[in-house]
Amino acid sequence: MRYNNQGSAVKTGRPRSFCTDTVLDRAMTVFWRKGYEGASLSELTGAMGINPPSLYAAFGSKEGLFRAVIERYDARRQALMDRVLAAPDSRAVARQFLEGVADFSADTEGRSPPGCLLVQSGLSCSDADIPQVLAEHRAEKERALRERFERDKKAGRLPKNANPATLASYLTTVANGMCVQASAGATAKQLHDIVEVALAAWPTSTRPVRSAARAASIRRRA
Amino acid sequence: MRYNNQGSAVKTGRPRSFCTDTVLDRAMTVFWRKGYEGASLSELTGAMGINPPSLYAAFGSKEGLFRAVIERYDARRQALMDRVLAAPDSRAVARQFLEGVADFSADTEGRSPPGCLLVQSGLSCSDADIPQVLAEHRAEKERALRERFERDKKAGRLPKNANPATLASYLTTVANGMCVQASAGATAKQLHDIVEVALAAWPTSTRPVRSAARAASIRRRA
DNA sequence: CCTGTTCTGTATCGAACGCTACAGATATGG
DNA sequence: CCATATCTGTAGCGTTCGATACAGAACAGG
Numbered sequence: 001m002r003y004n005n006q007g008s009a010v011k012t013g014r015p016r017s018f019c020t021d022t023v024l025d026r027a028m029t030v031f032w033r034k035g036y037e038g039a040s041l042s043e044l045t046g047a048m049g050i051n052p053p054s055l056y057a058a059f060g061s062k063e064g065l066f067r068a069v070i071e072r073y074d075a076r077r078q079a080l081m082d083r084v085l086a087a088p089d090s091r092a093v094a095r096q097f098l099e100g101v102a103d104f105s106a107d108t109e110g111r112s113p114p115g116c117l118l119v120q121s122g123l124s125c126s127d128a129d130i131p132q133v134l135a136e137h138r139a140e141k142e143r144a145l146r147e148r149f150e151r152d153k154k155a156g157r158l159p160k161n162a163n164p165a166t167l168a169s170y171l172t173t174v175a176n177g178m179c180v181q182a183s184a185g186a187t188a189k190q191l192h193d194i195v196e197v198a199l200a201a202w203p204t205s206t207r208p209v210r211s212a213a214r215a216a217s218i219r220r221r222a
Numbered sequence: 223m224r225y226n227n228q229g230s231a232v233k234t235g236r237p238r239s240f241c242t243d244t245v246l247d248r249a250m251t252v253f254w255r256k257g258y259e260g261a262s263l264s265e266l267t268g269a270m271g272i273n274p275p276s277l278y279a280a281f282g283s284k285e286g287l288f289r290a291v292i293e294r295y296d297a298r299r300q301a302l303m304d305r306v307l308a309a310p311d312s313r314a315v316a317r318q319f320l321e322g323v324a325d326f327s328a329d330t331e332g333r334s335p336p337g338c339l340l341v342q343s344g345l346s347c348s349d350a351d352i353p354q355v356l357a358e359h360r361a362e363k364e365r366a367l368r369e370r371f372e373r374d375k376k377a378g379r380l381p382k383n384a385n386p387a388t389l390a391s392y393l394t395t396v397a398n399g400m401c402v403q404a405s406a407g408a409t410a411k412q413l414h415d416i417v418e419v420a421l422a423a424w425p426t427s428t429r430p431v432r433s434a435a436r437a438a439s440i441r442r443r444a
Numbered sequence: 445c446c447t448g449t450t451c452t453g454t455a456t457c458g459a460a461c462g463c464t465a466c467a468g469a470t471a472t473g474g
Numbered sequence: 475c476c477a478t479a480t481c482t483g484t485a486g487c488g489t490t491c492g493a494t495a496c497a498g499a500a501c502a503g504g
Contacts, residue, residue, distance in 0.1 A: 011472085011479090012472045013479035013480025014469065014482075015480080015481075016482095035257075037260050037348075040348070041462055051483055052463065053463090053464070053482065056462095056464075124260060124343055124405070125256065139406070166416065169415070170416050173400055173402070173416050175399070177394070177395035178399075180341060180398040180399070183353070194392050197423050200425075233502085234450070234502045235449035235500075236449080237451075237500070238452095262492085263490095263492055273454085274493070275452065275494075276451070
């Protein structure tokens with residue numbers, strides 16, 4: 001066995017006839033449109049342009065392929081998250097996040113299916129691993145938002161009664177909801193209108209968001 | 223052929239050995255947990271306590287069973303919608319709607335699966351009819367909210383720049399998003415915290431929600 | 445009791461599922 | 475040119491899928 005200058009083993013034998021990223025992109029659209037269980041092996045291999053043995057040699061199983069697709073999907077979305085997290089203040093973070101989700105989840109005239117792969121490819125499934133994998137990836141985005149808002153709050157750039165975890169959860173909720181709307185055919189304009197309403201909930205120093213406890217007491221008096 | 227006093231045919235032959243509503247309830251939890259495609263016939267018949275021929279005689283096909291389950295699900299949720307639509311003003315409608323969704327979609331310790339059947343049982347599917355059926359049922363709730371807000375606006379109980387369709391769409395979006403969160407294990411408290419933030423977006427006569435056009439112009443100046 | 449009708453349980457059906465055995469093809473190392 | 479290693483295409487594995495054929499059971503009407 002020989003090693004190249006990166007320290008990895010030099011591959012002998014017949015070289016792979018396909019580009020991993022290309023076939024993952026093609027598999028992605030199938031999982032996106034049909035869901036994990038609705039995407040059959042024959043449809044996947046057909047779209048990827050390879051035969052089952054090549055698929056299994058490269059990804060191990062249908063679930064392995066799906067996980068690889070999700071990883072690739074996540075890497076693409078990371079560009080959006082990086083831009084979002086670089087916004088100057090928490091309100092700009094919220095706006096750019098929701099507008100970004102509205103832009104990519106609305107129907108893009110065939111470039112990619114509507115909605116979000118992490119939402120619609122497998123909320124319920126005969127194999128419980130799939131919903132869990134998706135939930136973990138969604139939770140990761142929410143955590144990134146929460147940590148950003150926690151830093152903002154420590155720096156005094158969020159009202160004292162604002163809850164970073166709840167705000168991050170709220171944004172994730174609206175984003176996931178928009179993905180559901182998008183998968184049912186919502187247009188980019190409709191989604192952006194929703195974003196404007198959603199952002200009206202964002203706390204400011206002059207009009208802090210009502211805390212859950214205070215709102216509950218108001219409700220009790222009513 | 224004879225007819226009873228309701229004008230329907232009197233049934234002869236061996237009577238059905240099961241209660242339709244009972245077996246639909248049992249099938250509902252299977253579809254809820256596994257999704258449309260993840261719910262196999264053997265698992266469905268097992269949970270329903272009947273054999274395939276009985277299922278097919280009563281519901282025609284797996285899709286027929288699913289549609290019957292969805293109808294029953296909808297009938298149950300209608301009680302919530304009736305209560306919501308009877309609320310005194312649009313803000314109360316919004317609050318009761320979101321709190322109702324938070325209550326039933328959070329994990330109820332086994333009484334029913336978390337989330338909403340209309341969201342998680344088939345956003346993507348090999349059979350495109352399923353996502354469409356679900357989307358139509360979700361759209362029906364949104365329409366009921368919109369029509370209520372349109373009446374409120376005509377009666378001067380909503381600000382002039384408030385858009386009833388967008389407000390209804392916003393509530394639906396938050397509700398669907400909460401269902402996604404619930405399916406991933408969100409607690410009732412987390413969902414209710416989200417509701418409080420979401421309601422801060424609701425327009426009032428003293429602080430009307432920014433219109434999408436105005437917000438866009440503000441963004442352009444920034 | 446007999447006929448007609450509808451439902452039930454057993455025991456499958458053909459098709460599609462996810463997956464793989466195997467032989468031939470194509471690379472590297474010596 | 476040969477040995478070794480990896481990948482590719484064909485062809486088909488065993489299983490499970492949604493859906494049924496069929497015979498017998500359980501009712502109503504006469």
